[in-house]
Amino acid sequence: xxxxxxxxxxxxxxxxxxxxxxxxxxxxxxxxxxxxxxxxxxxxxxxxxxxxxxxxxxxxxxxxxxxxxxxxxxxxxxxxxxxxxxxxxxxxxxxxxxxxxxxxxxxxxxxxxxxxxxxxxxxxxxxxxxxxxxxxxxxxxxxxxxxxxxxxxxxxxxxxxxxxxxxxxxxxxxxxxxxxxxxxxxxxxxxxxxxxxxxxxxxxxxxxxxxxxxxxxxxxxxxxxxxxxxxxxxxxxxxxxxxxxxxxxxxxxxxxxxxxxxxxxxxxxxxxxxxxxxxxxxxxxxxxxxxxxxxx
Numbered sequence: 001x002x003x004x005x006x007x008x009x010x011x012x013x014x015x016x017x018x019x020x021x022x023x024x025x026x027x028x029x030x031x032x033x034x035x036x037x038x039x040x041x042x043x044x045x046x047x048x049x050x051x052x053x054x055x056x057x058x059x060x061x062x063x064x065x066x067x068x069x070x071x072x073x074x075x076x077x078x079x080x081x082x083x084x085x086x087x088x089x090x091x092x093x094x095x096x097x098x099x100x101x102x103x104x105x106x107x108x109x110x111x112x113x114x115x116x117x118x119x120x121x122x123x124x125x126x127x128x129x130x131x132x133x134x135x136x137x138x139x140x141x142x143x144x145x146x147x148x149x150x151x152x153x154x155x156x157x158x159x160x161x162x163x164x165x166x167x168x169x170x171x172x173x174x175x176x177x178x179x180x181x182x183x184x185x186x187x188x189x190x191x192x193x194x195x196x197x198x199x200x201x202x203x204x205x206x207x208x209x210x211x212x213x214x215x216x217x218x219x220x221x222x223x224x225x226x227x228x229x230x231x232x233x234x235x236x237x238x239x240x241x242x243x244x245x246x247x248x249x250x251x252x253x254x255x256x257x258x259x260x261x262x263x264x265x266x267x268x269x270x271x272x273x274x275x276x277x278x279x280x281x282x283x284x285x286x287x288x289x290x291x292x293x294x295x296x
Contacts, residue, residue, distance in 0.1 A: 051075035054294045059286075066280040069260070073243070073279035076260035077287060078294040082239045083164050084230055084258065086246030087175035087182050087200070089267040091190075093154045096177045097131055103145040104135055124176060124250055125222040128201065132214055139209040142180055151181065153189060154267060156284035161190045163288045167295035170237070174229050175200040176220050176250055199229040226254040245287070252276050262287065 051071030055063075067073060077083070088095045101110035113122075113131050164171050173186055179202050183194040192198065202215040214221060219228035226244070234242055234257050244251055244258035247265065252273055255261040263270075263277030266284065274280045281287060 051078075054078060054290060058289050058293055066274060067263075067277050068275075070279045073260040073262050073277075074290055076241055076278075077243050077262070077290050080169055080241045080243045080259075082170045082172065082233065082237065082242045084172045084174045084226075084233065084242065084244045084254065085161075086244075086248065086251045086264075087173055087185070088177050089247040090245065090251075090264045091154060091157050091173065091185065092151045093267050094152060096151060096181045097135075099149060099151060100137060100142060100145050100181070101131075101135060103149055104137065104141065106135060109134060123223045124225065125216075128176065128214065128221060132203070132211070136211045137203070138211055139180070139203075139205045142178075142203075146181060146184065151185060153185070154284070156266075156288070158189060160284040160288045160291075161192075163291045165191070167291050169291070169295070170239075171197060172233055173198045173200070174220065174226055174233075174244070174246075174254070176225065177201065178203055199233070223250070224253055226250050227257060230254050231257045247273060249273060 051074040054074050055065070055071065085091055088097070095111075098107060098111050101107045110131050113127050113134075161171055171190070171192060173182060173190075173192065175182055175198075177200055179198065179200040182198060182200050186192040186198050187194040199218075199220055201218050201221050204212040204214060206212045216222070219225045219232065226246075230242060230244065233239070242258045243260050243262060244254035245262045245264055246252075246254075247263065247268055247270060249270070249272055252261050252263070255278070260278045261276070263273045263280040264282070264284075265274065265280060266282045269282065
């Protein structure tokens with residue numbers, strides 16, 4: 001009987017220890033397994049009021065707005081768990097490929113092709129191929145261009161991205177430009193992971209660093225590439241609400257899967273983009289006000 005009592009006591013003690021260990025593990029399990037769902041729920045609950053209420057409380061009743069569905073864009077931005085932003089003429093105040101073309105002495109010819117691509121009058125993959133075939137840039141030429149002629153950031157983009165991150169929103173750069181030119185901006189100026197948070201085109205170079213082509217498997221290398229990129233981002237992270245911001249026709253294509261497309265005209269105001277944007281803005285400050293005041 002004494003032996004049985006000892007065995008029973010030992011088993012009971014072991015059970016208590018097991019229960020204590022499980023209770024100690026529970027916060028960890030919650031923080032890892034359910035972190036994503038909890039974050040989304042908090043983001044949804046944090047958005048204060050309807051889009052119309054947010055607009056009135058942020059800007060007053062006299063401010064005029066441009067867009068097809070501004071209320072939806074405002075509400076989507078406030079509750080978004082991911083915001084995707086174009087780079088050329090949005091994050092930077094110029095077209096990266098035009099800067100490179102000017103540096104190589106082929107600016108006028110490439111600018112004409114870029115304009116056609118942005119206005120939507122030619123398929124993006126055709127314009128990309130034509131421009132690269134014209135430039136034939138080597139790796140060394142691109143690196144020297146970035147060193148001697150750094151790309152210029154658009155006013156307000158750094159503080160806007162910082163506001164998005166502070167509000168707990170994930171930020172992605174989704175661009176038809178070149179990864180080799182955008183990576184320094186993502187990493188050094190915006191504090192983003194240059195791999196996980198960047199979707200752009202990859203230029204191939206041979207062993208001597210000479211131009212050899214581009215990666216046609218990148219989603220952003222072809223027309224309708226940005227909606228494909230956003231769909232990949234959404235599925236990989238199980239996002240509930242996504243917003244796309246950009247200046248071009250290829251950015252407008254990203255809705256859906258984006259819940260709202262915000263057209264940006266602070267560098268170049270394109271009429272076709274303005275006509276289809278849920279909300280068309282010319283200053284990142286307007287977007288930042290919504291994020292700071294209604295995403296908390």
